[in-house]
Amino acid sequence: MYGGGNVFEATKFDTLQNEDPVKMAEFEARIERGEKIEPNDWMPELYRKQLIRMIEQHAHSEIIGSLPEGTWITRAPGFRRKLAQMAKVQDEVGHAQLLYSAAETLGKSREQMLTDLINGKSKYSNVFNYPAFTWADSNIISWLIDAGAIVNQLANAKGSYGPYCRALDRICAEEAFHLKYGHDAVVHMATGSAKQREMIQAALNRWWTPIMHFFGPPDKMSTHTEILMKWKVKMASNDDMRQQFLDMYVPKIWELGLTLPDPNLKKNAETGKWDYTEPDWEEFKRVINGDGPCNAERLAVRRTAEERGAWVRRALLNPKSKYVKPLA
Amino acid sequence: MNELAIKDLLYKLADDELILGHRNSEWTGFGPILEEDIAFSSMAQDKIGHSLAFYTLLNELGEADPDTVAFTRNAEQFHNSQLVELPNGEYDFSLIRHFLYDNAEIVRFEMLSRSSYEPIAKVATKLKGEVKYHVLHANTWIKNLGASTEEAILRLQSSLNEALPYALGMFEPSKYEQELIDAGVYEGEEAVKAEWLKRIQAVLEKTDLKLPDLESIEPKFGGRYGQHTEHLQPLLDEMAEVFKIDPTAEW
Numbered sequence: 342m343y344g345g346g347n348v349f350e351a352t353k354f355d356t357l358q359n360e361d362p363v364k365m366a367e368f369e370a371r372i373e374r375g376e377k378i379e380p381n382d383w384m385p386e387l388y389r390k391q392l393i394r395m396i397e398q399h400a401h402s403e404i405i406g407s408l409p410e411g412t413w414i415t416r417a418p419g420f421r422r423k424l425a426q427m428a429k430v431q432d433e434v435g436h437a438q439l440l441y442s443a444a445e446t447l448g449k450s451r452e453q454m455l456t457d458l459i460n461g462k463s464k465y466s467n468v469f470n471y472p473a474f475t476w477a478d479s480n481i482i483s484w485l486i487d488a489g490a491i492v493n494q495l496a497n498a499k500g501s502y503g504p505y506c507r508a509l510d511r512i513c514a515e516e517a518f519h520l521k522y523g524h525d526a527v528v529h530m531a532t533g534s535a536k537q538r539e540m541i542q543a544a545l546n547r548w549w550t551p552i553m554h555f556f557g558p559p560d561k562m563s564t565h566t567e568i569l570m571k572w573k574v575k576m577a578s579n580d581d582m583r584q585q586f587l588d589m590y591v592p593k594i595w596e597l598g599l600t601l602p603d604p605n606l607k608k609n610a611e612t613g614k615w616d617y618t619e620p621d622w623e624e625f626k627r628v629i630n631g632d633g634p635c636n637a638e639r640l641a642v643r644r645t646a647e648e649r650g651a652w653v654r655r656a657l658l659n660p661k662s663k664y665v666k667p668l669a
Numbered sequence: 670m671n672e673l674a675i676k677d678l679l680y681k682l683a684d685d686e687l688i689l690g691h692r693n694s695e696w697t698g699f700g701p702i703l704e705e706d707i708a709f710s711s712m713a714q715d716k717i718g719h720s721l722a723f724y725t726l727l728n729e730l731g732e733a734d735p736d737t738v739a740f741t742r743n744a745e746q747f748h749n750s751q752l753v754e755l756p757n758g759e760y761d762f763s764l765i766r767h768f769l770y771d772n773a774e775i776v777r778f779e780m781l782s783r784s785s786y787e788p789i790a791k792v793a794t795k796l797k798g799e800v801k802y803h804v805l806h807a808n809t810w811i812k813n814l815g816a817s818t819e820e821a822i823l824r825l826q827s828s829l830n831e832a833l834p835y836a837l838g839m840f841e842p843s844k845y846e847q848e849l850i851d852a853g854v855y856e857g858e859e860a861v862k863a864e865w866l867k868r869i870q871a872v873l874e875k876t877d878l879k880l881p882d883l884e885s886i887e888p889k890f891g892g893r894y895g896q897h898t899e900h901l902q903p904l905l906d907e908m909a910e911v912f913k914i915d916p917t918a919e920w
Contacts, residue, residue, distance in 0.1 A: 404698065404703070407697060407698045408698050411697045411698040413911075414694050414695075414697055415691060415694060415695060415904075415907050415908060416907055416908065416910045416911050417911065417920075418740070418911040418912035418914075418920035419736045419740065419912060419920055420717070420721050420735055420736055420739065422920055423717060424714060424717055424718060424721075427694050427697065427710060427713055427714050427717070428714055430697050430698070430710070431697060431707055431710035431711065431714070434697065434698065434700075434703060434706050434707050434710065435707055437703060438703045438704065438707065441703070476911040476920075526920070529919055529920055530920075533918050533919060533920075534915055534918045536914060536915055536918075537915070537918055537920075642698070642699070645699075646698070646699045646700070646701075649699075649701065649759060649760065650700065650701025650702060650705075650760060651701075652701075652818070652820050652821060652824065653701035653702065653705070653760055653814065653821070654701065654702060655818055655820065655821075656813075656814045656817035656818045656820070656821035657702075657813070657814075657817070659817050659818050660813065660816065660817050661816045661817060661877075
């Protein structure tokens with residue numbers, strides 16, 4: 342799961358002017374030809390900075406994202422769901438591990454990234470600042486947030502930075518299973534007892550705004566990202582990804598007899614695009630800046646985990662004996 | 670073979686695996702490093718899968734289906750040792766418990782894989798291959814952290830002392846113990862314990878941890894007969910929270 346490259350910094354052209362023009366031209370030509378940039382290749386500082394920022398945010402989103410669904414592992418109803426929910430959330434933590442490694446190739450350590458997360462310096466996907474009140478919320482996350490993530494990640498997997506693309510290829514393969522799992526769980530709820538139908542509809546209503554927020558602010562409100570698109574750091578515009586998501590999933594949601602809490606949502610026959618009510622972008626800004634329903638709780642959990650685990654990391658760094666072969 | 674004795678054994682195995690699997694899964698998102706988060710989650714999945722395999726055997730012997738058995742019984746109906754129901758505590762306690770438990774479980778599974786009762790022998794043969802990795806994981810970490818900083822050694826030693834009475838509780842004999850041994854189902858809990866002791870000693874010797882004198886420790890018995898700590902019922906309530914909204918529904 343992932344919150345989209347929607348918090349890019351404004352491009353500072355000053356920094357670009359300090360770059361070697363010959364190397365820059367060569368770099369851009371490589372990207373233009375579809376080549377991948379690898380860790381030891383020359384790259385402009387802005388490229389490095391934006392990629393660290395993006396991959397790091399993605400990694401944080403995976404570990405923070407494991408919390409709302411993780412809450413439901415111990416309460417998943419029945420063996421089938423319990424086993425699947427555990428495997429699904431474990432995958433997300435595994436994605437964080439892959440992504441931190443990809444980001445480390447650009448020169449920032451995992452420890453530093455986690456410190457920045459805990460200190461609130463580094464962001465993660467906005468959606469995980471909303472609570473998963475019921476089991477049904479967890480199902481909606483597994484289906485629709487993961488669906489949104491796939492739209493985003495499939496686009497980014499075609500980007501220019503080799504290690505990130507390779508991590509995304511692996512992640513997308515797993516996300517495809519999550520999507521099936523989430524869809525299956527939602528189908529059971531939507532076609533189940535009256536209580537189950539009520540639970541899943543309520544969860545969908547709660548999650549619609551965060552889902553619409555998921556792809557980031559409308560293009561007209563976003564920071565200029567032309568150079569990042571040219572460098573294949575950002576691969577699709579927020580609006581394009583949102584449209585793609587709506588196109589793929591709104592019909593599937595309606596097919597299940599569920600409704601969406603937006604009376605204006607419909608496909609416009611003339612433009613071929615979806616019309617919808619803009620979600621509250623002020624709320625988006627508030628939440629991303631720390632004032633959402635769960636921001637404090639999510640970071641507190643992460644901080645506690647880091648603090649409680651600190652002695653383990655210290656011990657690992659100070660073995661009394663040096664092993665010449667692996668212990669296991 | 671006395672079917673009650675077999676059922677009792679199966680419940681013991683299944684309940685231990687379910688409850689410890691549940692506890693392991695609570696580490697998801699909270700591990701001291703991501704790799705351990707993932708490892709505990711893997712073991713949780715294996716253990717809950719193992720419990721399902723044993724509940725399935727029980728189902729074949731006429732007990733209710735695995736979901737009903739796992740999600741609707743009360744604490745007094747559970748046969749797990751008290752060791753597995755204790756809260757995770759800090760990572761040192763979880764690691765020590767994992768070490769003490771899995772080194773016993775592998776011995777039990779090895780014995781059961783030679784069982785005269787074929788359905789158990791088949792399942793145990795399959796599962797011991799997975800438990801092998803759990804043991805490898807536990808032993809590696811104990812060797813690693815048990816010979817590292819003073820802080821880590823102190824923590825692990827204190828958790829070891831705390832967990833041992835409960836660990837000895839794992840070997841509480843069943844009321845069918847002699848019957849199971851005579852019928853060749855397995856060699857019984859005393860035999861499991863003796864082999865377990867050898868194995869944990871071999872690992873602890875490579876660390877700065879000291880195994881207290883087991884003779885002076887009173888085992889925490891009762892779990893096999895439905896007597897549990899105050900921690901089990903809340904765990905079960907949490908586990909069944911959604912299931913019980915509508916036990917007849919398909920989730």
